[in-house]
Amino acid sequence: MAERGLNIIVCVKHVPETAEAEIKIDSTGKAIEKAGLVFDINECDDYALEEAVRVKEKFGGSVIAVTVGPEDADSTLRKCLARGADKAIRLTDATFGGSDGYAIAKILHNAIKGLPFDLVLTGALAGDDGCTMVGPILAELLRIPHATMVKKIELGEGVAKVNRELEGGLEEAVEVELPAVLTVQTGINEPRYVSILGIRKAMKKEIKVLGLADIGLSENDVGEAGSWIKIESMFVPPVEKQAEFIKGTPEEIAAKIVEIIKSRGLI
Amino acid sequence: MAEIFVLAEHRQGRIRDITFEMLTKGKKLTEQINADLTVVLLGKEAKEHARTLSEYAKKVLLIEDTKLENFNSEAYQRVLSNLINEHKPLLLMIGHTSFGVDLAPSLAASLKLPLATDCIDLEFDDETFLVTRQMYGGKVNVRARVRKAESYVVTIRQAAFEAQKPAMNGEIIEKPSSLAEEITKKRFIGYVLPPPGGVDITAADMLIGIGRGIKDENNIPTVEELAKSLGGVLACSRPIVDKGWLPSDRQVGSSGKTVKPKLYIAFGISGAFQHVLGMKNSDLIIAINKDPNAPIFSFSDYGVVEDMFKILSPLQSKICELKGQKT
Ligand SMILES: Cc1cc2nc3c(=O)[nH]c(=O)nc-3n(C[C@H](O)[C@H](O)[C@H](O)COP(=O)(O)OP(=O)(O)OC[C@H]3O[C@@H](n4cnc5c(N)ncnc54)[C@H](O)[C@@H]3O)c2cc1C
Numbered sequence: 001m002a003e004r005g006l007n008i009i010v011c012v013k014h015v016p017e018t019a020e021a022e023i024k025i026d027s028t029g030k031a032i033e034k035a036g037l038v039f040d041i042n043e044c045d046d047y048a049l050e051e052a053v054r055v056k057e058k059f060g061g062s063v064i065a066v067t068v069g070p071e072d073a074d075s076t077l078r079k080c081l082a083r084g085a086d087k088a089i090r091l092t093d094a095t096f097g098g099s100d101g102y103a104i105a106k107i108l109h110n111a112i113k114g115l116p117f118d119l120v121l122t123g124a125l126a127g128d129d130g131c132t133m134v135g136p137i138l139a140e141l142l143r144i145p146h147a148t149m150v151k152k153i154e155l156g157e158g159v160a161k162v163n164r165e166l167e168g169g170l171e172e173a174v175e176v177e178l179p180a181v182l183t184v185q186t187g188i189n190e191p192r193y194v195s196i197l198g199i200r201k202a203m204k205k206e207i208k209v210l211g212l213a214d215i216g217l218s219e220n221d222v223g224e225a226g227s228w229i230k231i232e233s234m235f236v237p238p239v240e241k242q243a244e245f246i247k248g249t250p251e252e253i254a255a256k257i258v259e260i261i262k263s264r265g266l267i
Numbered sequence: 268m269a270e271i272f273v274l275a276e277h278r279q280g281r282i283r284d285i286t287f288e289m290l291t292k293g294k295k296l297t298e299q300i301n302a303d304l305t306v307v308l309l310g311k312e313a314k315e316h317a318r319t320l321s322e323y324a325k326k327v328l329l330i331e332d333t334k335l336e337n338f339n340s341e342a343y344q345r346v347l348s349n350l351i352n353e354h355k356p357l358l359l360m361i362g363h364t365s366f367g368v369d370l371a372p373s374l375a376a377s378l379k380l381p382l383a384t385d386c387i388d389l390e391f392d393d394e395t396f397l398v399t400r401q402m403y404g405g406k407v408n409v410r411a412r413v414r415k416a417e418s419y420v421v422t423i424r425q426a427a428f429e430a431q432k433p434a435m436n437g438e439i440i441e442k443p444s445s446l447a448e449e450i451t452k453k454r455f456i457g458y459v460l461p462p463p464g465g466v467d468i469t470a471a472d473m474l475i476g477i478g479r480g481i482k483d484e485n486n487i488p489t490v491e492e493l494a495k496s497l498g499g500v501l502a503c504s505r506p507i508v509d510k511g512w513l514p515s516d517r518q519v520g521s522s523g524k525t526v527k528p529k530l531y532i533a534f535g536i537s538g539a540f541q542h543v544l545g546m547k548n549s550d551l552i553i554a555i556n557k558d559p560n561a562p563i564f565s566f567s568d569y570g571v572v573e574d575m576f577k578i579l580s581p582l583q584s585k586i587c588e589l590k591g592q593k594t
Contacts, residue, residue, distance in 0.1 A: 018403040019479065019537045020558055025407065032407065101384070102376070124368075129402050132363070132384050132422075133372035136340075140373040145341065145452035148369045161456070166278070166365045167521055169461035174339075175454040187509035228381035229398065229411040237401065237408045237562070243554060243570030253571055254581035257532075257553060258589060260569060264551055266473060266530055267497070267589055 005061030006155070008052040009112050011122040011134065012045040012065055012080060014073035018128070030231045041076040044123025048184035050191040051153060052121050053084035059155065062086045064115065068096060068107050074207055081202035082194040093211040095219050100227035101131035107222060108134070109141040110215040119160070120181040124149045135183035146181040147174055151188050269302035272356040274347070275309075275320055276366050278338070279458070282316055285362035287430035289423050290323045292389060293360055294433060297325075300391050302357060306437070309346055311336035314439075321437035332444035337455040340369045342446060347374055349445040356418055358389075358396070363422035375420040381413050382420040387427040400424075404539050405562040425521065426544055464516025466500060473499030473530040476519055476546070477507060480535015480556065480575055484512045489579055490534060496586045502526065504536045520545035534575045538563025 016037035024033040041049070052063045065080035067073045068091040077088040091107050099107065112120070120142070125132040132148075139146030151171060152163035158178050163171040165185050176182075212222065224230050246256045261267050273293045276283045290306065297304045305326040308317055317329045328350065334342050347370075351359065361367040363385045375382035387408075388399035396413045398421060413419055468474060475494040481487060487501075494501045501517060508518045519526055521541040531549035536542060538554070538561055546552070547566050554567040555575045564570040571578060 016403075018406055022558070022560065023403060023406045030409075032403065101372075102382070105376070127404065130385055130400070130404075132368045133382065136369065136372040137376040140376040146369075146373065147453070149365050163459055164365060164369070165522055166458075168525070169515060169518075169523060171459040171461075172337075173456040173459055175456060177452045186505065190511065227414070228375075229383050229413050231409045231411045232397070234402075234407050234409045237405065237565070239565040241565060241567075243552075243564040243567040245564075245570045245572065250573065250577040251581045251585075253573065253578055254585045257569070257571070257578075257582060258585045260551070260553070261497075261530060262589065264529065266551075267586070 006055055006059050006118045007061050007116050008055060008063045008119045008121060009115065009117045010045070010049050010052045010063060010065050010080065010085065011108055011120065011138070012049060012067050012076055013042040013123070013126045013128075014039050014067060014069045014076040015042045015126055015128045025234050025236075030234050032234070039072060039075070041079055042123050042126050042128075044125060044127075044184055044186050046123075046191050047186055047188050048121040048123050049080050049083055049085065050189050051184055052119075053192075054189060055119070055153070055155065056084065061118075064089065064117075066108060066111060067091065068099070068104050077207050078199070078202050079194065081205045082198040083192060088205065088207045090207055090209050091211075091215065092209055093222070095212050095223050098224035098227065098230070099222055100229050101129070101133035102137055102228045103222050103226040105134045105137035105141060106217065106226060107215065108138050110217050111210060113142060118179050120179070122181070122183050124183045124185045135181050139181035142179075142181070144179050144181060145176045146183070147176050148183040149185045150182045151185050153182065153188075269300065269357040270305055270354060271297050271302050272305050272307050272351075272354070272359045273324070274307050274359065274361045274367075275316065276362045276364060277308075277310060277313070277316055278366075282319060283362070283364070284430060285364055285367075285423065285425050286320070287323065288426065288428040289360045289362065290320075291431045292423065292428045293324070296358070296389060296391070300357075305356070307347070307350065309335045309343060317439045321439050322432065322434055324435060324437045326437050327439045329439055329441050330444050331441070332446050334446050334450055335444070338366050338369075339450055339453055339455050340373065341453040342450045343370050344374045344377065346445055348378060350442075351378060351380075351418060359418065359420045361420065361422050363424050367422045371420055371422045378418075380418050380420050381416050382422070383411060383413050384422045385424050386421045387424050389421060401540070404537060406560065424540065461515060464514060466516055468500055468502045468517060468519065469524050469526050471500035471502075471526075471528055473497055474502040474519070474526055474528045474532070474546075474549075475499050476502045476504065476531060476533045476536055478504040478533065478536030478542075479506045481507065481512075482535075484510070486576075487512060489583075493579060493583050493586070496583060496590065499528075499530070504539075504542050533563055533567070534579075536563055537561050538566055
């Protein structure tokens with residue numbers, strides 16, 4: 001392994017940042033309005049990409065970043081290239097819209113099955129749909145083992161020893177045979193900042209674009225037709241308990257907070 | 268009669284709460300569509316668990332095998348595939364837990380059965396099967412229709428349903444394990460405990476939680492100072508630990524600590540479900556967030572829609588004022 005290095009494929013998603021943004025449901029009633037939202041690499045995918053680059057730096061080899069998404073997703077791929085990915089592939093087709101995690105996994109599977117790889121890394125889940133399924137389905141389609149929610153990776157001869165995150169701070173150590181798909185959880189490493197030079201270099205690297213026909217799938221395999229679930233309606237979550245809002249100047253707000261705390265006998 | 272399967276989740280000798288939560292929903296569904304509720308329990312020497320679970324369902328299918336002692340998705344997938352092919356349950360419910368997300372997707376893909384993950388509600392209608400789930404960190408819900416199939420697989424969000432004890436008297440059916448060969452591709456090695464922490468946030472009466480809204484590591488001391496004057500302890504959401512700004516013993520949530528202080532103040536925390544799971548039972552919750560639509564406000568007693576940095580210093584001085592008066 002040390003001599004020939006490791007070939008790693010990292011699957012990433014270009015997602016809108018929604019934690020701080022105002023979300024509006026669009027006129028179809030089935031999706032949010034995307035205009036005005038800032039898109040970036042999905043949080044756990046960022047950690048997955050960093051982990052791949054670290055493995056490459058240690059053992060040699062190559063990193064290919066792959067995404068299913070529109071042309072805009074190039075900015076996420078450029079980021080991966082700047083961080084140390086060697087190649088990037090974007091899978092784009094009008095028929096891909098409405099794909100759920102299953103359809104996405106099929107698209108990724110067909111795109112990468114012919115490539116040489118020892119390891120496929122991806123984020124544990126996507127921050128937009130939260131499906132938490134693409135990695136392990138991809139593994140099943142590739143007929144290789146997987147481990148999800150990985151917080152530590154140690155590579156040995158033909159195996160990966162990984163720590164999986166369980167609940168409440170507990171982890172479990174498991175060993176999986178390579179090649180394998182590992183889905184990475186946040187906090188596994190500290191993603192590096194991209195240097196200006198890195199970004200400039202990345203602009204010169206080619207992003208390969210493939211569509212439905214190129215990867216040998218048919219329309220029935222992708223989009224809503226090829227998905228397990230189809231969104232019928234989207235709505236604002238019903239509120240079980242609504243906070244009482246404290247208003248006023250910062251001083252008034254602070255005074256009110258202190259009053260509430262005091263009334264509970266906590267000060 | 269149609270059958271609904273609930274996969275029991277247990278770890279280190281304990282049945283996990285999600286199992287009972289799923290059984291609550293499972294029971295309701297079986298009443299609505301006139302089906303039978305069955306718990307599937309895999310393990311090594313799990314008879315005691317089987318007895319416990321028999322009070323929650325019509326049947327407990329128990330499969331014991333030393334290879335099933337600890338959770339291993341490869342072993343579980345093989346055994347469950349055989350069971351599903353044999354019984355053809357209408358629905359298989361698995362927890363949306365670390366265990367469930369390692370198992371359900373590959374199981375469903377291998378059986379070519381549709382899967383919906385992280386569901387917070389389920390419903391059968393004349394046509395097929397519908398699930399409710401959340402997107403965008405809990406800012407919206409969606410109702411989604413699942414493709415028609417003989418069997419459906421779902422993973423269920425923790426705490427989406429309340430555990431109830433129906434006091435049924437289910438039959439325990441022992442089945443032989445179908446695991447003939449060794450499990451070779453994936454091996455469980457052992458549990459890894461979190462490093463012993465310096466601070467026990469679960470013991471604190473007052474917690475000041477900070478989230479990504481803190482923006483910079485250098486802003487933490489100000490909040491820590493506030494916590495100190497209040498006589499409370501600093502806690503945080505996961506990204507703060509992921510960035511290495513605070514140690515993991517300060518993290519509140521499903522992958523951190525579950526806390527129940529007398530007061531929890533959340534500064535710049537959006538209120539993602541995994542965080543809320545760890546603090547929603549606090550006696551008094553006050554949230555400060557600049558986004559009026561932040562999900563945290565539906566779990567708080569009081570809310571402040573404001574830049575947290577404008578509140579910190581007046582709050583600090585008001586507390587000092589009050590404490591000064593007292594002494
Ligand atoms: C398996 C799994 C387990 C997880 N376990 C946990 C867990 O145990 N604990 C946990 O916390 N998370 C956990 N998470 C992560 C969780 O899903 C969220 O990503 C996380 O809780 C978000 O943290 P946050 O609220 O600090 O950040 P964000 O969601 O980014 O929210 C930041 C908030 O700060 C507000 N804000 C920004 N600036 C200001 C300002 N100046 N003033 C006021 N408000 C401001 C924004 O409006 C926003 O609402 C887990 C995720 C997974 C997948």
